[in-house]
Amino acid sequence: MEMIELDGQAGGGQLLRTALSLSLCTGIGFTMQHIRAKRPRPGLLRQHLTAVGAAATVGQARVDGAELGATTLRFEPGSVVAGEYRFATGTAGSTTLVLQTVLPALWRCDAPSRLRLEGGTHNPMAPSADFLADTYLPALRHIGVDAALTLEKHGFYPAGGGVVHATVEPAGSLRQCTFDARGELLSIEAVALMSALSGSIGRRELAVLGERLGLPEAAMRLQRVQPAIGPGNTVLVRVRHAGHVETFAGHGERGVMAEQIAERLANEVREYLDADAHVGEHLADQLLLPMALAGGGAFTTTTVSDHLRSNAALIEKFLPVEIAWQQQAAHSWRVTVSP
Structure with a gap:
């Protein structure tokens, strides 16, 4: 089996997840060293172990080093098998990141798959379930992926x-x-999700977003999460254009005022609205892999993040593509994936 050596210190868990996805899709094994080496808690956390375990399960892979805190991992893929799977992080670790790890391998199978994922659905440092359902998966449908x-x-x-x-x-x-x-702007709506916290927090967030984004009352909604397993707050903004829906999220933090959470989110949304770009920063990071598997593609985005740069370099190690970007305006970049 062909094996490649990878260095994970240039990024976080995304590099590991991309390597797992591409290994399953290409049949190329890898050894990754210095996993998350520059993070405050280096090495594999529980949600990373869940992603490794999920990849190993669907791809019948051999794995060495899958231990909590490990900074080196060896992964040898086998044959990917469609089917019904259940994966649980056991913590608030992101369900969406686990799904994104195995999704490319499963859509290449000749039979459908069903997955149940348990853990976090709305937390910092990961795409929300709403982002995947409303933004990521619809974008993939244009490429030819049918997932829900x-x-x-x-x-x-x-x-x-x-x-x-x-x-x-x-x-x-x-x-x-x-x-x-992205076409004509059709609507903007905001939703404050509240779990076991005072509704006044969400109303304060919505008030800021309403003022900053010019939203009418009908475009803002407070949603109480039931059953409330624990305290939590996420505020979502969906920006719908004729050709694309972009979903933004801000997450409540202990000791941070609701108005600050909403201001940060409003700034992110305003930057996107003011830019001549199709996709937001986070979707840009995640479009590279499916586009590379398709053999090419292009998109405009608001910024070229460090995540995008490190992800691009890793993808080029697995696939015969070249990923490049060029700035077009202050907040607009064109990213191309070429064979």
Whole structure:
């Protein structure tokens, strides 16, 4: 089996997840050293171990080094098998990141798969379940991926306890797509999710977003999460253009005022609205892998993040593609994936 050596110190868990996905898709094994070496808590955390375990399960892989805190991992993929799977982080670790790890391998199968994922659904440092359902998976449909996500139960940090269900259909040949014209702005809406916390927190967040984004009362909603497994607060903003929906999230933090959470989120949304770009920063990071598997594509985005740069370099080690970017305006970059 072909094996490659990877250095994980240039990024976080995303590099490991990308390597796992590409290993399953290409049949190329890898050894990654210095995993999350520059993070405050280096090495594998529980949610990373869940992603490794999920990849090993669907791909019948051999794994060495899958231990809590480990900074080196060896992964030898086998044959990917479609089926029904259940994966649980045991913490508030992100269900969506585990799903994104195995999704590319499963859509390449010749039969559908169903997954139940348990853990966090709305927490910092990970895409929310709403982002996947409303933004990520619809973008993948343009490329030729037929997958869906439903949220059964919310899970916030630190309690977790959330549940999502995903279905993945065989994709066949992927299409090379260009995302560079999001079209006319149709609507903006904001939702404050509250779990075992005072509704006044969400109302204060919505008041700031309403003022900063010019939202009418009808476009703002307070949603109480039931059953409330633990305290949690996420405020979501969905920006719907004719050709794309972008989902933004801000998460409540202990000791941080609700107004500050909402101001940060409003700044992120305003930067996107003011830019001549199709996709936001976080979707840009995540489009690279499916585009590379499709053999090419392009999109415009608001910024080229460190995540995007390190992810691009890793993808080029597995696949015969070249990923490049060029700035077009102050907040607009064009990213291209070429064979």
